[in-house]
Amino acid sequence: MFDPTSGLLALLVAVFASAGLLVAVFGRAPQLRGLAQALRPSRARRRLFAGAGLGAIVGAAFALAAGGPGAIAWWWLAGLLGGGLHWAEARLGAAERVDDMSRGSGRFGHVLKFMSACAGLAAALAAGGLLLAQQGAEVLRDSLGLAPWAAGPVLAGLLLALALLARRRPGGDDLAGLGALAGFALLAWTGVALAALLAAPGALAAGLSAMVEGAWSGEAALAGALAAAGQAVLWSSFAAGIGGAADGDPSEPAERVVGVAPITAAVATLAGLLVLAGGDPRAPIVAAEASALPGAPAGTVALERYIGVGLQPSDYGQTVVLAGDLGLTPGKRYEVVLRADPRGHRAGEVIAGDNLVVVPTYAVAADVDSVILRDKDPARAGNPGFDVHIACTRERVKTRVGEFYKLRPRDPNINLFQLMRARDLDGPYVRLRDYHFVASVRPAVALGSNETRHLLYEEPRPDDAPADPTLRELITLGFAGPYLDPGGATEAPPFALAAAPGAALTLDQRVHLRLDAPVRGLELGFVNRLGELEVPPWDLLAGVTDAVLPHRDDPGLDVHVPVRSRLAFGRLRFTSADPAIVFAELSKSHPDHGAPRLVPPSHRFAAEVRASTRVPAPRPDGPVLIPLHRDLHPTGNPGYSLYTPHPAELLLAGMQAPVRDQFGAAQVLPGLRAGLGRAGDIAGGLVLGVLTLAGLMFWLRRGQRFAAGCFGGGEFGVALVFLVCVFAGPACDPAALLRLAVPALALAAVLGLTVILTRLQRLRGP
Known part of the structure; x- marks a missing residue:
């Protein structure tokens, strides 16, 4: 120190x-x-x-x-x-x-x-x-x-x-x-x-x-x-x-x-x-166990239970095989929900010649007003910080094959098809609503084992029901669930982290936490075709003036490079301020060093301490922490300016486990x-x-x-x-x-x- x-x-x-x-x-x-x-x-x-x-x-x-x-x-x-x-x-x-x-x-x-x-x-x-x-x-x-x-x-x-x-x-x-x-x-x-x-x-x-x-x-x-x-x-x-x-x-x-x-x-x-x-x-305040949610940071816990254990086709159409300990009675009806992904679903299609995206006029698409493009690289596709959000105008049109929403970029200089090709982006994705529905439970016998299973399926929709994808289509689109939905309007629970055993926390307490970068820098982003280190437009990265070229064997031989940044096309781009070092030529000039890394300042945020009563069994021994952020879930890059990332995005990017922000x-x-x-x-x-x-x-x-x-x-x-x-x-x-x-x-x-x-x-x- x-x-x-x-x-x-x-x-x-x-x-x-x-x-x-x-x-x-x-x-x-x-x-x-x-x-x-x-x-x-x-x-x-x-x-x-x-x-x-x-x-x-x-x-x-x-x-x-x-x-x-x-x-x-x-x-x-x-x-x-x-x-x-x-x-x-x-x-x-x-x-x-x-x-x-x-x-x-x-x-x-x-x-x-x-x-x-x-x-x-x-x-x-x-x-x-x-x-x-x-x-x-x-x-x-x-x-x-x-x-x-x-x-x-x-x-x-x-x-x-x-x-x-x-x-x-x-x-x-x-x-x-x-x-x-x-x-x-x-x-x-x-x-x-x-x-x-x-x-x-x-x-x-x-x-x-x-x-x-x-x-x-x-x-x-x-x-x-x-x-x-x-x-x-x-x-x-x-x-x-x-x-x-x-x-x-x-x-x-x-x-x-x-x-x-x-x-x-x-x-x-x-x-x-x-x-x-x-x-x-200095001890991490979040449990180090693997996440209960796929693709989420370590220590993440779900605040509602997925009631299924698999899928099975049947005479009723797409059904969900229920877990055996739920206590749901065959022959009864239950309100359930499928949760939409905050990062959007691939429910539209790009019309390259007209520079627009068409989306069916589903009821779950009633709020769509932007198009989201994801990075194709597997290492970056899972982090919403690399998403690109494009604000669009929306027009409802009727065609011979049905009604659609036309989504056209508000910025006339943006060409969706060219942007996707030039920057290797995947899409289009659009944000949809959660899908609430009434389901029935029926018994069925599993072939081979003669076990009786309980299957959940959607009740037939009324003739005047709004148009929506079928249950099978919703699951194919990536909706999560189903989850029990008493009252038919249960909001999605927030992102939560399990508190580490022994953490001195009390319920309803507001704690201030800090995420620190690794000592040798954050391995984030990539060097693009212009020789720039391209990273998400996080506000904590905007003031970084130093990058690290990590040595492959000896940390003592790491090279520190002064850098400058600019905001372009929804990303921050860093270039070397040292004329002797060019990021695009590192393999030649520094063959023993890896890609440049950034050392951002600590990220500070507040979290509320809640009881783990909503966490499905097996529950953690201690309480859970709910980060206080404008978004309950990591929704990612807005695509037009710097933004404060959700703590989950930083954890996915390699920031160290949160500790108390007390100095x-x-x-x-x-x-x-x-x-x-x-x-x-x-x-x-x-x-x-x-x-x-x-x-x-x-x-x-x-x-x-x-x-x-x-x-x-x-x-x-x-x-x-x-x-x-x-x-x-x-x-x-x-x-x-x-x-x-x-x-x-x-x-x-x-x-x-x-x-x-x-x-x-x-x-x-x-």
């Missing part, structure tokens, strides 16, 4: 450890001497609480992701060092305010302070504005159901209101007051977290055991855990104190800020235990829900929301302070830019924000620590 800045992070950990140890020596172990003072009221500590609350929880989640459970155990050692650094900064800052220590620091000191302030400003905007707002919005989304598009304006509006109220309090210490509120929120967080953990003592014991065992699993694991814990402490404690403790009351003992580090370590420990109690956030602080919510139910989820969201506002206010004030150090002013401009960051943060990709925030925070922390190292002599005291 942190590879791009590994060098800077290694320097950060080294400087952090060195500074912490040297401060402990020069200051005569202020962490231990300050324990008594740390429990007394302190405005400086309250100011630090304003920034340290949510940061500790976010840091715990990131530390777990980077170093495993053992990282939390090493947090306490790093927190001990961080407490000494808080003391050092508070003492140096108080001294600077009394005797203007900066006058003797020389040019190097002034340059160092200027660079530290500039880096701190960047960290305040990246980590405090963008990343913290994104984390808070994610928590509010998963706990309180606040829509992501609304989270940015809500947080920015509340922050602006707090800032305006603070300005109307003459002489008031807004951070100290907000820090007091954050302190109460931390107490509430501790209570809620402990209650959830004590409600599941097994998970608590397992989490503590994993932390202890992970801390001593070897030198490599120990180093990774120490780096993760040191970084997280800097984010939640010391990074919040760069310049934060230094603006306190000179008469206030510096020892009173020492208690912040162990308190945040305790908060982080509780957060880590909750993350572990909620299950591995950081929101990973504690499944543990709260598992222990306390929905009430714990809501309580945790409210508490974390308060901590988010406190953290945003803290970083706003720190950003303004850093701006004064950089430019000698500009506080109003920084406030505007910070509010813009808060407004936009929830809409940004958290991984991208992390790549931006990590180097900014690391550089600011290294420079801040260096300032302390240059003034160690001033820490000697009586």
